[in-house]
């Protein structure tokens with residue numbers, strides 16, 4: 001694979017993701033603002049978030065000082081050279097770090113030394129899937145550490161929260177995770193929930209759900225109903241933006257299910273903060289932009 005436009009357009013994907021809140025997320029925050037009292041902390045926090053998003057877009061600066069873990073999701077044609085696109089992506093990440101679109105945000109877990117270009121072991125993260133088309137689909141999620149820290153995994157039954165191995169048990173896990181997070185993780189956020197799988201696939205799948213747009217619902221009717229129920233339930237918790245009280249604790253909830261072993265029933269909850277950085281692009285065979293996604 002010749003360099004072509006690859007590195008340039010992957011860099012542009014990182015830049016857009018870092019500085020520009022997706023329109024569905026911004027619309028979700030605007031909807032939430034209308035529900036809060038004008039003299040409340042919640043209103044003030046949401047208004048500040050929207051101002052911050054507008055300033056970042058205008059000034060071409062990162063939405064948050066923590067530019068997070070970068071996960072690239074690639075949909076590639078059969079026979080595609082994945083090694084080459086990994087190299088182009090790493091080069092684009094290094095350039096985005098040098099230009100300030102990404103903070104120097106990656107450290108060695110043993111020595112504590114900084115990786116100056118954010119290129120380290122499992123940094124960035126790559127997920128590949130083969131697709132039956134010629135274009136290359138690239139989606140990027142940047143997930144901050146504060147929101148990553150409040151993710152939780154439950155093994156049902158969990159008697160501490162009266163959660164059995166059913167959808168009511170799943171509901172209790174989700175509400176418990178949101179309650180325990182309080183404002184940490186920079187609420188209002190979005191939760192991705194995987195029912196089933198094993199410990200590793202549960203977290204992987206729960207994060208992949210952040211690729212979905214905010215207003216959509218699960219295609220599984222029972223899960224779609226649960227998503228709607230959770231949104232009503234969390235409103236009553238009163239945690240609010242940044243944990244300062246209010247109706248808006250979550251902007252959305254996405255639930256999916258994987259098959260599981262009879263012995264295990266995991267419920268995995270990943271949390272995404274308000275700085276929900278998600279962008280995508282469809283690239284042609286030479287790396288040229290076919291279409292921007294989101």
Ligand code: SF4
Nearest residue numbers: 064144146147186273
């Ligand atoms: S959790 Fe999100 S909004 Fe909060 S500091 Fe981290 S990246 Fe920023």
